[in-house]
Amino acid sequence: MKNIDTITVDIIENALKNIKEEMDVTLFRSAMSPVIREQHDCFPMITDASGQMVVGNFGSHVPEVVNQFPEGIHKGDVIFVSDPYSCGGSISHVNDWMVILPIFSGEELVGYSSMFGHVMDVGGPVPSSMPVTATSIYGEGVRFPPVKLFEKGQLNESIIRIIKANTRTPMENYSDLMAIVASCRTAEKRVQELCERFGIDTYFGALEALLERTNTMMRELITNFLPTEPVSFEDYIDDDGLGNGPFKMKLTIWREGDHAYFDWTGTDKQSPGPINYYLSEPMFKMFIGSFLISVFDPAINFNDGFYDVLHIESPEGTLMRPVEPAALGCRTHALSRLFDVLSGALSINTPENSPAAGYGTSPYFIYSGYDQDGRYFNLMEVMYGGLPGRPIGDGLDGHSWWPAFVNIPTEYLETYYPLRVEYYRTGKDSGGAGMNRGGNCNEKLYTCLAKGTISIHDDRSTLQPWGINGGEPGGSSSKTLIRKDGTRQDLDSKVDNIEVEPGDQILFITGGSGGWGDPLERKPEQVCMDVKRELVSLEKAKESYGVVFDPSTLEIQREETVELRNQMRRQRGNLEAFNFGNRADVVKV
Amino acid sequence: MYRVAVDVGGTFTDVVLQNESTGNIIGTKTPSTPSDQSIGLMKGIQKICEENDIELSQIQSIMHGTTVATNAVLEGKGAKVGLITTEGFEQILHVARSWTPAPISAWMGFIKPDPLADLIYTRGAKERIDAKGGVLTELDEDQVRSEIKSLYEEGIESLTVSLLNSYANPTHEQRIREIAEEIDPNILVSISYDILPEFREYERTLTTVMNSYVRPPMQRYLTNIQNKLEDLKLNSRLSIVRSDGGLMSIPAAASLPVHTMLSGPSGGVTAAAMIGSQTGNRNVISFDMGGTSTDVSLTYDGTPRVSRETKVGVFPVKSPSLEVVSIGAGGGSIAHVPPTGALRVGPQSAGSEPGPASYGSGGEDPTVTDANVVLGYLPPSLVGGEMKLDVEAAEKAVQRVAEKLDTDIYHAAQGIYDIVNENMYGATRVVSVEKGYDPREFSLLALGGAGPLHANALGKLTGSFPVILPPTPGVLSALGFLQSDIRNEYSRTYIHKLSNLDRENLIAALNDLYLDCHSWLEQEKVEEDQRLIRFEVDVRYFRQGHEIPIKVTKEELDNVGVSILAERFSSIHEQIYGFKMEVEVELVNIRAIAIGKVASPSIPMVGEGEVDASGAIIDHEHKAFFNGEFKSTPIYERNLLKPNNKIIGPAIISQKDTTTLVLPGFTAAIDKNLNILIEEGTSL
Secondary structure, eight states: OOOOOHHHHHHHHHHHHHHHHHHHHHHHHHOOOHHHHTTOOEEEEEEOTTSOEEEESSOOOHHHHHTTOTTOOOTTOEEEEOOGGGTTTSSOSTTEEEEEEEEEETTEEEEEEEEEEEOSOOOSSSTTSOOTTOOSGGGSOOOOOSEEEEETTEEOHHHHHHHHHTOSOHHHHHHHHHHHHHHHHHHHHHHHHHHHHHOHHHHHHHHHHHHHHHHHHHHHHHHHHSOSSOEEEEEEEOOOSSSOOOEEEEEEEEEETTEEEEEOTTOOBOOSSTTOOOOOHHHHHHHHHHHHHHHHOTTOOOOGGGGGGEEEEOOTTBTTBOOTTOOOTTTHHHHHHHHHHHHHHHTSSOGGGSOOOOOOSOOEEEEEEEOTTSOEEEEEEEOOBOOOOBTTBOOOTTBOSSTTOOOOOHHHHHHHSSEEEEEEEEOTTOBOOSSBOOOOOEEEEEEEOSSEEEEEEOOOSSSOOOEETTOOOOOOOEEEEEOTTSOEEEEOSEEEEEEEOTTOEEEEEOOOBOOBSOGGGSOHHHHHHHHHTTSSOHHHHHHTTOOOBOTTTOOBOHHHHHHHHHHHHHHHOSOOSEEOTTHHHHOOO | OEEEEEEEOSSEEEEEEEETTTOOEEEEEEEOOTTOHHHHHHHHHHHHHHHTTOOGGGEEEEEEEOOHHHHHHHTTOSOOEEEEEETTOTTHHHHGGGOOOSSTTGGGGOOOOOOSSOGGGEEEESOEEOTTSOEEEOOOHHHHHHHHHHHHHTTOOEEEEOOTTTTTOOHHHHHHHHHHHHHOTTSEEEEHHHHOOOSOHHHHHHHHHHHHHHHHHHHHHHHHHHHHHHHTTOOOEEEEEOTTSOEEOHHHHHHOGGGGTTHHHHHHHHHHHHHHHHTTOOOEEEEEEOSSOEEEEEEETTEEOEESOEEETTEEEOOOEEOOEEESOSTTEEEEOOTTOOOEEEEEEOTTTTOOGGGTSSOOSOBHHHHHHHTTSSOSBOTTOSOBOOHHHHHHHHHHHHHHHTSOHHHHHHHHHHHHHHHHHHHHHHHTGGGTOOGGGSEEEEETTTHHHHHHHHHHHHTOOSEEEOSOGGGHHHHHHTTOOEEEEEEEEEEEEGGGOOHHHHHHHHHHHHHHHHHHHHHTTOOGGGEEEEEEEEEEETTOSOOEEEEEOHHHHHHTOTHHHHHHHHHHHHHHHSOOOSOOEEEEEEEEEEEEOOOOOOOOOOOOOOSBOGGGEEESSOEEEETTEEEEOOEEEGGGOOTTOEEESSEEEEOSSOEEEEOTTEEEEEOTTSOEEEEESOOO
16 A cells, blocks of 8 residues: 555545535435435445445445446446346345446546436336336336446437336436436546545555555454354344245354354245345445444444455345346335344344334335326335334334435425325334334325325334334334225235225325333333323323323323332233244244 | 624624724624623623714614524523424424434434424314315314413413415414414414415424524513613614524514524625625635634625525524535544544534633643644734643643554644645535535635634635635624625415416516515615515426526516526526436426615725735744644734735734634735735745
């Protein structure tokens, strides 16, 4: 490594972080897909010349992709890819469109910028292109292997024509793609400025030092916090929408010296349906890094530098490493559940340091058809749920587990789509009881105002989100179709193409989350506030927390509370570190 | 006759007096009185009058920047607010758009502040209006009456009404206000349609609740001031400075206090624009570096950027304000080395207690100020300074970082200095390049006590020259207030695709807003010939996320038609984002801006001097550390500098409220208004 002073490294690190922010801003402001723009389902990255990520939010795939161009990569080239199987799973379903752009300073390749975002529709049998019943990737819409969208600065119009012919939302997709390119170009310009300012050698030296820094840090985290004896943890996905399931995800973790091992052996084999999650190794390493950093030291900037100290085993043919052409469209269940499993495994020896399980997926409400003016509409709304009880406090009610996502304003929905929201609130009692209460789910009742079809993606409808450190499990998700004539029909958590008429309603209830710590240790005053805020019922206050109220004044009845709590303590026996709720009844060994 | 501007800060209240016939300006400071800011305000006015032998009755007008509203929010000392929403949407503030911070897993450490209206005091009204303004469910008056009564029984001090789709039809909100006022006319009611008749219910509700939250403390404060003015038999017109740099009367401030959340910072921005223009630089990036934070803003072609969303604490408030980006980097920011071996500066700050190590009040952590002391940029005995800096303590503090970095204290201090500059550079990019402006086409202006020490170095990073150091960077906000006009905005959501937009309909809608502006200017007693009303239309691609405000006149709409909006939008979109699209364009909001011009006399010039500035040198022997070595760096006394003087760097220019550093390779020139202008090069 070139000898370069540490302060220059810090300055370049700061500059790179700023560039990453600028990439996001550029995209948010100009994208059309509400999933990118309002909900921020997009991921930026800047790599060094060899393709290692130096700053960003996902794992690098660049070497694997650029190697697929025998003619090489040139100035002005822009690579576009949407096929998970040709980039090692860096994008994990065909709705994620990724752009990779080589950055040259003068004639020298100095790195790549890359960004991917979730576009609204990529064709296939179902609007929004994540059919619940797909049994192979061929049934999930158009798939682009790595292609050059721009070749030496020249736009390849044929690709644009193919795109437009294969989606229900051609204009939106086209502009989203251009917005992603614009965002990568922003990074290109800024990195070039950095190279001019510091000189290429210094820039490279700084990148190397940054990678080295993260590596050192991660070795320290591993040594301090991971067990030398293997620990395993299991969680489940309810089903695959085709009647199979539940699917087990099992992770075993241990360390040898300052290297860590993450082994998915024991995970169920891949599903016939689309819930498979092609877990990219670099992506998983990034998740691990991000998780450890959040738990133990949030100030650390992470990059690819620590990847050689993490070792991943994911057996081929399993849910986490499906074989092409397995369907991948609905992978968010496994993707989110992965964190519950990771968190669970890491906390087996120290449950007091980790949060419980949350709503554990990314619930979607998809509604499409033709509105009163005959204009095609296609709404895909990401929903949220209960964030788990945590060591530092209560879980948040109806919040996003996904970073920086936000909900879609009701006034926006009602202005642009033929629907009405009757209520939008969090579900009382759906957060598991705990000294730190689990967050409540979301409950939203829609009235459809146009004939159309509905799709629903959700999970945790059978198995509950677990509680930790003595906390109770949270509530499950559910969906109900209420026909205009009042007849009610329960819907599965994964369904497509439900036909709706004007006046039909959908009640969308997401999962709650588990509580943290002994509910009998929760201060009665906190329980009282929850009751007054209508987040916890009087019954739950009594049954789970042992707090008794005067129902007319909502005053705490102190003596009765002490007595009830003592009695409950005597009767319940020892508290388990993990409370899996109904798992034993649902999962047949 | 005279005009007075008063800026109440955390520690000091700055007062600036201007003679209306000569334009002469004099400033003074008095300690702030946080428990009741009006005491410091009146003391400051009396003090400046006494110091200059002026009768109170000679003061024609007072312009006042206040932090009462902001402090109420930041300190959680606002009113007990009740909130009426549409039934089924009571948890709107509780859910707060479901946002959690990045990156993945960061929610685990996310501490969320309580909403300004508790769920306990939030009630749903049985009513419903659709997105087009049609009534779906009539308001159940009895039900809402009984809810309001119950809230009032629980001791609610201020009531907010924010109903779904009320931006399209305010009748239910207005009726609920009537009902509430029937129940108790003494409790203030804010309705969302009055505060922000734009769509997106969370932001509208939050902004209205914030207005309710700060309204009682603001009213108490304004009443205090009025009483004091009456006691002194003062007839001056008192105006409150708004976040967008405009002025409003006391009654307006009492009902719309949410528009004063950034009252103070706006003064600095206005002043930066004014001084920029004075020096012939109409494009200015200004940065106000204080003890704990730095505010950065941008002025293009003499006009500061107005933003319509700002953050107060973590709350996104939709209220027009001069755009200011704030980062946690200031003179008190602490340098530290985490286990990765990186050198970090901030966001933790030593604050004023204990303050930087060199202040000698027990601080041990190395701060940016300490680094400046070690480097010799901040001379230990400041001319006119009330405080002697403890060099040894600064060196000891920086040594702690140097050890971890395995270097000497001078390189460590240089590192701290460079990194804090880099952090501020990041903030200047947010206001410039991210908005499509090239900082090299701007000059850089420093405000605040710590700014001038870093201005030259920051200018080098941004490429913004000249670097401008005004004569009194410490009291610049108050100076800015003197330049303010009376101002207000009226807007409404007006969602129409351009393709089926009727020009006459748009003109009529703008005309309604024009009339609102007109009657407001009447109320504010602005003379006819001083009135100006402008229009803006927020435009975006159909269903895109962000709107861009486009200026337009009725004449243009008459002559060219609505297509002018699409043309302007396209070219601005291309300027900012680098591309445009063949996609339908839609209007989202329309807005009218009312301006009442306030005459502000220009600041007089000073007699000229010569190029040679050696007469102002007060220390020939001083040395400071640059690029690995100590160099001879003479110290100049700013008060002795005259127009036309030039100083070749390295040099230090010292004055009562700040210290300016001129780097090697740069030259500082004094202009006719006593501004220092730093340019690259070393020729006289």
